[in-house]
Amino acid sequence: MKIANYDTDLTNAQWDCLQPMLAKPAKRGRPPKDRRRILNAILYLVKCGCPWRYLPADFPNWKTVYHVFRQWVANCQWAAIHDTLRVLVRRTHGKRSRPTAAILDSQSVKSDGHGGRVGYDAGKKIKGRKRHLLVDTLGLILGVTVTPASTTERDGAKLLLNKALRWFTWLRILWVDGGYTGQAFAQWVKTIRPKLTVEVVKRSDDVKGFKVLPRRWVVERTFGWLMRHRRLARDYETTESSAEAWIYIAMIRIQLRRLA
Structure with missing residues (x-):
C-alpha cells in the first residue's frame, strides 16, 4: 500500500471505494488533473483548516484545487458523493438505505471576518452562522442548511425540511429539542409529510448538571465529529453553499474511514 504523505490522504482502499462515484472527466479541453491528489488537498484543508493560499506545495496549485472545490459545490457533487457513502455505511450496520427516524438540531458558530451574511444568536451570544442538521439514528447526515445565526430554530428547520423531506419519504418520527416546541x-411538518410525527425530547427541570438526553445525544455527537475538523471550528466561508459543502466533505472523510 502506498504510504501517505499526510494522515488525511486517501488510502488505496478508500480511493478504490470513492473513484467509481466521481463523474468521468470531459474528453475535450485540457488533460484532467490527478483527482486523487486534489481530493487529498481538500481533505487536508477540512481537517487542518489552513487558508487556500497556505496549501502545502506538494499538493496541486491552490487555484486548481479551489476551482474543483467550487465546481463541485455548483453541481452538488459533494452532496451526491456524501449521500452514496451514507447508504454504504448504513448497509454495514444492517440498515436500509432510507431511514424511518431522524433527529433535528442546530449549532451556532462564530464567523471569521468574511463578507458573507451573518447574524447574532442572542441565546448563545454568538455572531456568526447557524448549522441546521438532520441526522439518522447512526448520526449520519441526511440534510444540512446553513443560515445566519439570527435565524430561529423553527425557521431554519423549515428551510432544511423543505429540501430533505422530498427525498426521505419513509420518515415516520422526528426527534427535536425544546427549540422546536409548538403546535404550529x-x-x-404534517402538511409536508402527513405520516411524520414530531416528538420533543425535553430536559427535565428536576435534573441538575449534565445529563445525556435520549436520541438528542446522537445529533450532538455529530456536531462533535464536525468540530474536530478545524475548517469547521469557525465559519470562514463567504457563501452558505460553501459552508454546507465543507460539512459534507468532513462527513465524506468520516464515512470513508468507516468503510475502508
Missing part, C-alpha cells in the same frame, strides 16, 4: 411547527 408540528402541524407544518
Whole structure:
C-alpha cells in the first residue's frame, strides 16, 4: 500500500471505494488533473483548516484545487458523493438505505471576518452562522442548511425540511429539542409529510448538571465529529453553499474511514 504523505490522504482502499462515484472527466479541453491528489488537498484543508493560499506545495496549485472545490459545490457533487457513502455505511450496520427516524438540531458558530451574511444568536451570544442538521439514528447526515445565526430554530428547520423531506419519504418520527416546541411547527411538518410525527425530547427541570438526553445525544455527537475538523471550528466561508459543502466533505472523510 502506498504510504501517505499526510494522515488525511486517501488510502488505496478508500480511493478504490470513492473513484467509481466521481463523474468521468470531459474528453475535450485540457488533460484532467490527478483527482486523487486534489481530493487529498481538500481533505487536508477540512481537517487542518489552513487558508487556500497556505496549501502545502506538494499538493496541486491552490487555484486548481479551489476551482474543483467550487465546481463541485455548483453541481452538488459533494452532496451526491456524501449521500452514496451514507447508504454504504448504513448497509454495514444492517440498515436500509432510507431511514424511518431522524433527529433535528442546530449549532451556532462564530464567523471569521468574511463578507458573507451573518447574524447574532442572542441565546448563545454568538455572531456568526447557524448549522441546521438532520441526522439518522447512526448520526449520519441526511440534510444540512446553513443560515445566519439570527435565524430561529423553527425557521431554519423549515428551510432544511423543505429540501430533505422530498427525498426521505419513509420518515415516520422526528426527534427535536425544546427549540422546536409548538403546535404550529408540528402541524407544518404534517402538511409536508402527513405520516411524520414530531416528538420533543425535553430536559427535565428536576435534573441538575449534565445529563445525556435520549436520541438528542446522537445529533450532538455529530456536531462533535464536525468540530474536530478545524475548517469547521469557525465559519470562514463567504457563501452558505460553501459552508454546507465543507460539512459534507468532513462527513465524506468520516464515512470513508468507516468503510475502508
